[in-house]
Amino acid sequence: MIVLEVTVFLLVAAAGTAVVLTRNPVNQAIVASFYGLVLGIMFLVYQAPDVALSQITVGAVALPLMILLALAKVRALEGSRRRDDDR
């Protein structure tokens, strides 16, 4: 059991660091999704399945999705500004 706990802690630390070190926002959203999943596994290992379910649905699905959609809109706007500058 202790091996599992240490492993999951190390995974969380590694995934969290990976989120910070990823500089491209699109990639970061995907890495954050993986981090959410790992965090969910940690909650499961510590016998909090309710929290694990919330964590997986929000951290691994909802949050990265909102980031991706917001990025898509921002990029479309940036494209329009660039086109305005060219005129």
Add this chain to the structure above:
Amino acid sequence: MTPRLRRRVFLAAAAVAGAWLLWGLTGLPDYGVYNGPYGDVLNRVAVAERKATNVVASVTFDYRGVDTMGEEYILFAAVLGVATLLRAQRDETEQPPDEDAADRHAPATSNAVRVIGLGLVGPVVLFGIYVVAHGHLTPGGGFQGGVVLATGALLVYLSGEYVTLRRVSPEVLTDAAESVGAAGYVAIGLLGVVAGATFLTNVLPLGRPGALLSAGTIPPINLAVGLEVAGGFVLLLSEFLEQTLVIRRPGEVT
């Protein structure tokens, strides 16, 4: 403020905050030691008192039901805020979604994504209903199940087109689900007042622990939260998609 001065201010603040944090960490209970009385008390009395085998649900939807109502309304207000922010502005026009634009051909969804996505919609929706309906028996509940249900709508978008998503989740329906869910929580709470007790008192028959119909008001509240969360998340998703795919500022590239 020069960068050098800024760094000094940061280092000083970080040192103080770090020392404070370490000082706090030394006072933590040992690993795996639980000191609080509430968990032990709940483990002893909760199942007998509320007939819900998932004690977490007893706490969130009964003993501390008002807290959860507040949380539900935080989500409600957040979705409302996003919907307000993402509404079409005066200088924005609606255009056909990217997929239909004449000058642009979005890459077609691959058959693999289509088949897996559509194949998953049914099981995901079923699993969402299961998680909502069994919130008082097993881990899960209205919030988790609601998000899982909303994932079904996301899968429809991923394996089809934006128009398909709108067709399976009309705005009238998502709006109604969100509001009925939010209002339902309060209505169930008022049942207690009607019965002559306090707000959110568990006045419905409690039944037998482990039965699907048990734990009194907990399953109906879970259902209300499930509706609210599913409606809210689908609304969020479609508002974002609408802003991204349909609504354009003049001159905005698609």
